[in-house]
Amino acid sequence: MSIKNLLIASAICFATVPSISLAQSPSDLNDLEIAHVAYTASNIDIRNAHLALALSDNAEVRAFAETMIRDHTAVNDLALGLLEKLGAQAQDNGLSQSLNEQSAAFLAELSGLSGGTFDKRYAENELAYHMAVNDLVANAFIPNIENDEVRDLFKQALTIFTAHQEHSQLIVDELN
Amino acid sequence: MAKPIQRRVFLRGAFATATALCGAAIVRAEDATHQIVIDGFAFAPDDLQITVGDSVSWINRDAAPHTVSDIDEGFESGTLRKGESFAMAFLEPGRYGYICKFHPKMKATIIVSR
Numbered sequence: 001m002s003i004k005n006l007l008i009a010s011a012i013c014f015a016t017v018p019s020i021s022l023a024q025s026p027s028d029l030n031d032l033e034i035a036h037v038a039y040t041a042s043n044i045d046i047r048n049a050h051l052a053l054a055l056s057d058n059a060e061v062r063a064f065a066e067t068m069i070r071d072h073t074a075v076n077d078l079a080l081g082l083l084e085k086l087g088a089q090a091q092d093n094g095l096s097q098s099l100n101e102q103s104a105a106f107l108a109e110l111s112g113l114s115g116g117t118f119d120k121r122y123a124e125n126e127l128a129y130h131m132a133v134n135d136l137v138a139n140a141f142i143p144n145i146e147n148d149e150v151r152d153l154f155k156q157a158l159t160i161f162t163a164h165q166e167h168s169q170l171i172v173d174e175l176n
Numbered sequence: 177m178a179k180p181i182q183r184r185v186f187l188r189g190a191f192a193t194a195t196a197l198c199g200a201a202i203v204r205a206e207d208a209t210h211q212i213v214i215d216g217f218a219f220a221p222d223d224l225q226i227t228v229g230d231s232v233s234w235i236n237r238d239a240a241p242h243t244v245s246d247i248d249e250g251f252e253s254g255t256l257r258k259g260e261s262f263a264m265a266f267l268e269p270g271r272y273g274y275i276c277k278f279h280p281k282m283k284a285t286i287i288v289s290r
Contacts, residue, residue, distance in 0.1 A: 166281060167281070
């Protein structure tokens, strides 16, 4: 299955929750653009988590949100450290902008919810979001990254995001 | 149920503090130290058998922070960032199950025998 088809399949699988629609082919991005997408995706998840901490009373949802903030902040710190070491800066691009636009729309929707409805929507989105991002990282980003240290960082990040996907699946199952 | 332990914490490579939760431990010359590596969101080994008086140290190799948290609340490492370590001596026999509080799928066990 091609990367494009894989991503389309992901979007179809998660048609009921926000999926990542692409304004730019991820396989065309350079290392610094890929780094920007990853940084953007982490920041989006951190923003979602802060909203969950503000609006949710569910202990498991709140613990998950705290873990998202902690882990994504750690990944972003490592990414910034590596970029500084390499003397480079992440480059904004169409995919990052597309992610931010979709995130703004989702946050607007999510902030209007409360109670169990909020928890379910947040958790389902976290599951779908991590599945889509993990597809991108594993199948489009890691195979195309040229710098060995950047590729290694993305492999570490994929391990973390895969754990998040499994964790969010647990939350979704419990809420259902 | 909390069990008597001696806990030693190493932070950022430096021996930071030694906290005895239940009296001082007599460390024998033959007491061994075992290392558990936290890597890829798993404790390795995840099933360790040791002898009373032995010490165990954990080091976090993951980019994500983790904890070493006794399910019976007998010991708690606090947040271990990448490269940070936590160590303690086990002074009582028993089965010690522990988890990472942040990542519920991370579970492991230490069995301490005489």
